[in-house]
Amino acid sequence: MDKLHKILVPIDGSKKSFEALDRALTLAGFTHGEVTCLNVIPHVIKEGGPRTKAIDAQIISEGNILLKKASAHAGNKNAKLKTKIIRGSPGHEIIKLSQSGKFDDIIMSTTGSGSATGEMLGSVSNYVVHKSKIPVYLIK
Numbered sequence: 001m002d003k004l005h006k007i008l009v010p011i012d013g014s015k016k017s018f019e020a021l022d023r024a025l026t027l028a029g030f031t032h033g034e035v036t037c038l039n040v041i042p043h044v045i046k047e048g049g050p051r052t053k054a055i056d057a058q059i060i061s062e063g064n065i066l067l068k069k070a071s072a073h074a075g076n077k078n079a080k081l082k083t084k085i086i087r088g089s090p091g092h093e094i095i096k097l098s099q100s101g102k103f104d105d106i107i108m109s110t111t112g113s114g115s116a117t118g119e120m121l122g123s124v125s126n127y128v129v130h131k132s133k134i135p136v137y138l139i140k
Helices: 015-030 050-074 090-100 123-131
Strands: 006-010 034-041 080-087 105-109 136-139
Touching (some): 006 015, 015 105, 050 080, 080 090, 105 123
16 A cells, blocks of 8 residues: 555546545555646746736636645645645646656546547546556546
8 A cells, every 4th residue: 555655636627536536545545645636737938928828817817716626625634735726737737746746656546538438538638548667547
């Protein structure tokens, strides 16, 4: 179980991403480990004028609200919770942080589209599963 000491959980605000956070906190609690809750936001070209700056401010605000909600959702568990916002492409940023942050595992939700039975992986989870060098646990 000592491998579940440092866990990365990408979160997008969906119910399933919060289920992934719950699982990560439970598992990290066994080792008094650490969970990092990550929200990836898109790049916004700042030279676009006042409207673009307002949209960017709103995106950042929504990301911060989401991570505050995740912190409140986590409550008092036996695991430490950190939060982080990164700009970029979700799959690429998840992989990059998982490597640079020396995480043991990634726990994330998958919401596949294009399948009536829900058997497909979403594009981000599919990318992460194929590119990750550490174990990835998917919450379906």
